[in-house]
Amino acid sequence: MDCVCSYSKISLPQFRRFSSFNLQSSTLFKNRQKKNSLALTTRCSTLFNGLTAPLVPTTETGRLLSVFMQNDKPLFNGFVEKELERLNYMKNDALLRSVFSMGTDEAILHRRISEMIKLECRNAVEDIMYMFIVNKFSQIGVHMVPKLSNCMCNGRLEIFPRRDWELESIHSVEVLEMVKEIGWEDMNKSNVKDSWGLTQVQKDQIRHVYGASILYGYFFKSTSLRYHLEQSFDKTYSNLSFPRSWLLKQKGVPLSDTGSTSVGPVSLIEGKKYDNFRSYVTNLDNEIMIMCAKPKFKEAKSLIEKHCSALFGNESNEEVSTSFASLKRFVLEAVAFGSFLWDAEDHVRKFYQLEEF
Numbered sequence: 001m002d003c004v005c006s007y008s009k010i011s012l013p014q015f016r017r018f019s020s021f022n023l024q025s026s027t028l029f030k031n032r033q034k035k036n037s038l039a040l041t042t043r044c045s046t047l048f049n050g051l052t053a054p055l056v057p058t059t060e061t062g063r064l065l066s067v068f069m070q071n072d073k074p075l076f077n078g079f080v081e082k083e084l085e086r087l088n089y090m091k092n093d094a095l096l097r098s099v100f101s102m103g104t105d106e107a108i109l110h111r112r113i114s115e116m117i118k119l120e121c122r123n124a125v126e127d128i129m130y131m132f133i134v135n136k137f138s139q140i141g142v143h144m145v146p147k148l149s150n151c152m153c154n155g156r157l158e159i160f161p162r163r164d165w166e167l168e169s170i171h172s173v174e175v176l177e178m179v180k181e182i183g184w185e186d187m188n189k190s191n192v193k194d195s196w197g198l199t200q201v202q203k204d205q206i207r208h209v210y211g212a213s214i215l216y217g218y219f220f221k222s223t224s225l226r227y228h229l230e231q232s233f234d235k236t237y238s239n240l241s242f243p244r245s246w247l248l249k250q251k252g253v254p255l256s257d258t259g260s261t262s263v264g265p266v267s268l269i270e271g272k273k274y275d276n277f278r279s280y281v282t283n284l285d286n287e288i289m290i291m292c293a294k295p296k297f298k299e300a301k302s303l304i305e306k307h308c309s310a311l312f313g314n315e316s317n318e319e320v321s322t323s324f325a326s327l328k329r330f331v332l333e334a335v336a337f338g339s340f341l342w343d344a345e346d347h348v349r350k351f352y353q354l355e356e357f
Contacts, residue, residue, distance in 0.1 A: 052146040053134045054310040062127025084351035091121045129344040136340040140166045157322040159329045167332040174277040207312040210334045217338020222292040227280045297354035
């Protein structure tokens with residue numbers, strides 16, 4: 001690639017909760033390094049031929065799902081539902097045996113068995129949720145970034161193929177406008193030379209932005225659903241006066257402890273009206289914003305931590321050379337991961353009782 005521009009000042013957006021940081025600029029590799037770039041492209045491209053998700057399933061359920069994904073995709077969803085129902089029954093049965101044995105000589109034994117089965121079920125459910133997310137990526141024709149070590153060549157980090165359009169296609173226009181503000185400044189550079197200009201960045205900084213972007217994706221999915229439900233509710237029941245909370249709760253949208261929505265427990269005709277999604281988001285109160293930005297269940301939180309650890313490995317201050325295009329790819333994937341995580345929670349809880357915070 002023949003690029004002649006330099007890239008400088010990468011920062012997180014000024015979007016309420018996340019702080020910004022700057023990275024040092026760097027110039028491009030010289031022409032003599034074109035050969036290394038071509039080798040890197042070939043190496044990374046071959047990694048996307050199969051499942052490249054960095055987190056490997058640790059349970060038999062997860063391994064079976066990975067096989068279904070590669071060989072029998074039509075059976076994937078059916079197997080997920082049946083397995084979730086089986087795990088839920090297994091966990092509840094062990095819990096009941098533990099309760100009924102209280103006061104007997106076998107109480108300690110049944111309690112230990114219940115704890116072991118609960119842990120086994122949780123690990124299996126986390127694998128199911130992860131493979132559900134991987135399958136969502138597969139449905140839009142995107143393979144997830146493998147372990148970073150597999151995308152490194154001579155100290156340079158690049159992600160191929162990009163698949164930016166596919167990753168952006170999962171969002172509505174109004175959400176995509178805000179997604180494009182996440183991560184690094186000027187994410188929408190159209191100049192190819194600028195996009196492939198190199199910069200030095202520490203691995204733990206990429207990890208920080210990636211993790212924050214997952215929460216952004218989760219937040220946007222949750223708030224987007226709230227926004228459209230409230231808009232629809234206002235149009236349909238504009239002449240009625242009763243709380244919105246029942247509709248939002250039925251759709252799995254986060255509510256505060258008091259059952260209030262972002263506009264409070266008031267009638268529909270008294271609620272605030274917003275012109276667009278951006279104004280709706282920026283006017284959310286702190287309680288609702290925090291609630292929408294964090295996963296509702298422990299399994300989801302654990303999954304984020306495991307995925308990031310598998311992708312980035314041990315945190316390191318090591319600097320790598322990478323392009324703006326690859327940094328953008330990390331952000332777009334992370335936002336999609338957060339959005340799919342919301343979908344995974346919503347689907348799994350229909351068949352299995354997840355553990356709330």
